[in-house]
Amino acid sequence: MADETEQLSQVILPVKEPLDLIRLSLDEKVYVKMRNERELRGRLHAFDQHLNMVLGDAEETVTTVEIDEETYEEVYKTAKRTIPMLFVRGDGVILVSPPMRVD
Numbered sequence: 001m002a003d004e005t006e007q008l009s010q011v012i013l014p015v016k017e018p019l020d021l022i023r024l025s026l027d028e029k030v031y032v033k034m035r036n037e038r039e040l041r042g043r044l045h046a047f048d049q050h051l052n053m054v055l056g057d058a059e060e061t062v063t064t065v066e067i068d069e070e071t072y073e074e075v076y077k078t079a080k081r082t083i084p085m086l087f088v089r090g091d092g093v094i095l096v097s098p099p100m101r102v103d
Helices: 001-010 019-023
Strands: 029-034 038-047 053-067 074-086 093-097
Touching: 001 019, 019 038, 029 053
Parallel strands: none
Antiparallel strands: 029 038, 029 093, 038 053, 053 074
């Protein structure tokens, strides 16, 4: 029974090291969480062991927090931009995943 479960998991997920999960996302849409409240969504064209990436048709979302001078409440603002081809330096990457779907 244990051998059967092990064989099944090897067929379903050919993942032997963490970067294999990213390799499986090549030419697919991915979500990338970055430092400084930045998020990227785009098609993953290439990556390396440092998580440097090339994304196509990327959408960048930057969230900033400002303090209202009258009420001293936090005001969250988001800015979005679309970039046809983007190089992402790996030292700013926090996580990489398939894009989150909202139904």
